[in-house]
Amino acid sequence: MKKILLFLSLFYGSTAFSQTVANTPPDIVHCNPNVFMDSAPPVDLTQQTPLILGGLNPSMFTVSYYESEADAEASVNAIPQPEQYTVPAIVPGYVTIYARVENNNDESYMIVNFTVTDVSLYAMEPTLIVCEGYDVPELNIGEFYSEPGGQGTIYGSGTIVPQFTHLYAYAEYEGCILEFDFIAQPDFVHFDGPLEPLTGCDENMDGIALFNLASLIEGINGNNQWIMVTFHQTYADAEDGVNAIATTSAYQNILPYNETIYVRKYDGTCHSVTSLELIAGDCEGASVTGMVTYDLGSNECNTGAVGAPGLPVSFNNGITNYVAFTDSNGNYGFVNVPELEGTLTVGQGGTFPFTTTPGSYTLSPEGEEQGYNFCLSAEDNSTNISVTMVPMGNAIPGFDAYYQLVIQNTGSTPAGGTITITFNDASLTFNSSSPAMSPSGNVLTYNFAQLMPFQSVTAAINFTVFTPPTVNGGDILEFTAALSGTDDIADDNVSIVNQTVVNSYDPNDITVHEGAFISPEQAEGYLHYTIRFQNEGNGNAINIRVDDMLDDNLDWDTFQPVASSHNMQTMRTGNMVQFYFNNINLPYTDADEAGSQGYISYRIKPVSNIAEGDIIMASAGIYFDFNPVVLTNTTTTTVQTAASAKDFNNTAFVVYPNPASGTVSILAENLTGEADVVFTDVLGKKVLIAKVAGNTNSIDISSLHSGMYFIRISTEGKSSTQKLIIK
Known part of the structure; x- marks a missing residue:
């Protein structure tokens, strides 16, 4: 680093010649904070001229300035611009300047000197070390x-x-x-020290709690989306950026009571790691339970009332809006809500054709609050039948595939009707259904009787998937279930299932019925998701909880549970949805393979401003009692026009597994020639480039750190993009 020198200049003394008289001026001390400079600023020496002349007529005398007494005596080398004099860096501490005063009418002169002390405070520009x-x-x-x-x-x-x-x-x-x-202001990430400890609610006092690590991300990255925040169980993993904790919204500590994990910030170039202590402590919140029933007997639900399933009940304390959904019997429950005054209401906004008695409750929950019941009565006559077709398992070539049709009356008047189910009879053989349906070619017809409000009916359907080469892994089986007739709310009258055929499968998974691509028109309606789980342990699972973090491209307020294999409680806080199966006592696979399985089905709409090219991701974490979380796959849905989704030169592609580590496979349907594959990180930086040819390709991704990436495959001027999570 170049050193900054302090320059001090001093003038002193007096020599008289002839009859000219000159006064010795005071010394100059120039105080100057110069910030980032490497030389002293100029000094105006002519400020001394009036003082030197005193009362002499300035028109009769000339004052000039010199850097040496000899030059002043000889009247040579005068300082050319004394009003902009720069102190030379030749004498540490000070500089002496000599002033020569000449009489313009004769040859007399006089020389005086004075000191100039230039006190400057400055430094070189600071250096950024990357x-x-x-x-x-x-x-x-x-x-x-x-x-x-x-x-x-x-x-x-x-x-x-x-x-x-x-x-x-x-x-x-x-x-x-x-x-x-x-x-x-360094332009990279840095932790100042360990994060504040995070306390989780230990409901069973066994030292194990749930921690919403995702809630810390915005505070860690300052809401800068280009800074990636990941959580790791070891410091080494955090430093290397590998083995990130996947389910950050519902992490369960491994070490009882206290566990230290590590947090990593990464901005695409630099990273920083710090520690985070997790403490499994007392649950500070309260619980609120109640029931919502529908008044069939017009007697304020005193007799003849039925439970109203699938309705959202909101508790809003002015800070957070908690939403619980009624189960199949109309019961709802909140757990661990803050002990703050709030309002309890039932409803679905403008699409809710019922009034409630009471209209709301105002309460300050403390401990266990029970009995907050609501009675529904019809506000107007509304006919609304919702139709959902749910895959009950995977479709495997040569094996049976099972589906469930769920029909619900969510209106205020009794209604019946007809459902038609269209399937591809070149890929499937219809075997049976219960209740019976009328088959005709590739269409099944099901007539259902009058359903009362909040009543539902289900039908089981069984197909056999054709064997290869007719049906192969990666093929898409398409189903459409549609209500015939008029309905006041039409956006839930059609259910579309695009199911990918697989050769092997994980029994704990999540699927989106509409498939990997939807059109902008489809994005105006509901997406339907099914989460499947299976107890593969060696004992019955007493309690099961499933956590699902809803994507930002989904309208969280449109979330609705549709069906489940067992009675469940559902609670939503923001985009975090938790499904509780308390006392499910689910058998393990070796004891009862069929009974060891369960599922959840829900629907939700994309946000209203979703655009073509936007991607919706979904994954879930499944907790069997106190065992570590079982993570599902991550399913993606991309909004694309029909041309980009289907006519991508027959090269629509599937990425699997997702999340992945080490390698990832790309299945491109009927790809002719080569295609370019580009991996980019969340900052848009290209991190890996490859080429693929043929239907199935494997790409080495071991060089990539854990996190989210985008894969773009391009050929013949057309392209498609998907998200990939690397573990």
Whole structure:
């Protein structure tokens, strides 16, 4: 680093010649904070002229300035611009200037001298050391401090400042008090120290709790989406950026009571790691339970009332809106809500054709609050039948595939009708259904009787998938279930299933019925999801909880549970949905293979401003009692026009597994020739480029850190993009 020199200039003494009289001026002390400079600023020497002449007529005398007495005596080498004199760096401490006063009417002159002390405070520009911080520069005098006026912590030259820091330079010298400041603002990530401990609710007092790590991300990255935040169980994994915790919204500690995990920030170039202590502690929240029933007997639900399933009940305390959904019997429940006053209501906004008695409750929950019941009565006559077709398992070539048709009356008047189910009879053989359906070619017809409000009916359907080469892994089986007739709300009258044929499968998975691609028109309606789980342990599962973090491209307020294999409680807070199966007592696979399985089906709409090219992701974490979480796959749905989704030169592609590690496979349907594959990170930076040819290709991704990436495959001027999670 170039050193900054302090220049002090001094003039003194007096020599008289002839009869000319000159006064010795006072010394000059020039106080100057110059921030980042490597030389002293100019000094105006002519400020001394009036003082030297005193009362003499300036028109009769000439004053000139010199850097040596000899030059002044000889009247040579006068300083050319004394009003902009730069102190030379030749004499540490001071500079002497000689003033020659000449009488314009005769040859008499007189020489005086004075001292100039230039006290300048400055430093070189600070140096940024990539991924470390700013190197505090050297000052010519004084020190850098953390507070103005020479107060606070001293930052010596060479100190590395790794984060946003306000530095104050301060010096006192020769009567000068000098100060300037600047902000060191490194453009990379840095943790100042360990994060504040995070406490989770230990409901069973066994030292195990759930922690919503995802809730910390915005505070960690300052809401800068280009800074990736990941959580890891070991410091080494965090440093290397591998083996990130996948289910950040519902992490269950491995070590009882206290566990330390590690948090990593990464901005595409630099990273920083710190620790986070997880504490399984007491549950500070309250619980609220109740029941919602429908008044069939017009007697305020005193007799003849039926439970109203699938309705959202909201508890809003002005800070957070918690939403619980009624189960098949109309029961609802909130757990661990803050003990703050809030309002309890039932409803679905403008599409809710019922009134409730009471209209709402105002309560400050404390401990266990029970009996907050609502009675529904019809506000107007509304006919609304919803239709959902649910895959009950995977479709495998040569094996049976099972589906369930769920029909619900969500209106306020009794209604019946006809459902037609269209399937591809070139890929499937219809075997049976219960209740019986009328087959005709590739169409099944099902007539259902009058359903009362909140009543539902289900039908089981069985097909056999054709064997290869007719049906192969990666093929799509398409189903459409549609209501015939008129309905007041039409956006839930049609259910579309696009199911990918697989050769092997994980029994714990999530699927989106509409498939990997939807059109912008489809994006205006519901997406239907099914989460399947199976107890593959060696004992019955007493309690099961399933956590699902809804994507930002989904309208969370349109979330509705549709069906489940067992009675469940559902609670939504923001985009976090939790499904509780308490006392399910689910058998394990070896004891009862068929009974060891369960499922959840729900529907939700994309956000209203979703655009072509946007991607919706979904995954879930399944907890069997106190065992570690079982993670499902991640399913993606991309909004594309029919041309880009289907006519992508017959190269629509599937990425699997997802999440992946080590390698990832790309299945491109009927790809002719080569296609370019580009992996980009969340910052848009290309991190891996490859080429694929043929239907199935494997790509080595071991060089990529854990996190989210985008895969873009392009050929013949057309392209398609999908998300990939790397574990």
